[in-house]
Amino acid sequence: xxxxxxxxxxxxxxxxxxxxxxxxxxxxxxxxxxxxxxxxxxxxxxxxxxxxxxxxxxxxxxxxxxx
Numbered sequence: 001x002x003x004x005x006x007x008x009x010x011x012x013x014x015x016x017x018x019x020x021x022x023x024x025x026x027x028x029x030x031x032x033x034x035x036x037x038x039x040x041x042x043x044x045x046x047x048x049x050x051x052x053x054x055x056x057x058x059x060x061x062x063x064x065x066x067x
Contacts, residue, residue: 014045
């Protein structure tokens with residue numbers, strides 16, 4: 001897919017996705033996106049967003065556990 005088509009494709013594909021963000025008392029930023037059509041779209045969107053801001057991220061299929 002060329003660059004111009006990709007610019008049009010992403011906004012159309014994720015037109016129903018919305019987000020909200022908040023901070024915690026531990027100086028953390030939490031951002032939640034919803035409105036995806038399927039699980040595969042979530043992974044693709046996360047790859048796109050984090051690549052755009054040049055940040056590594058970790059994805060888990062389940063809820064992370066902390067010990």
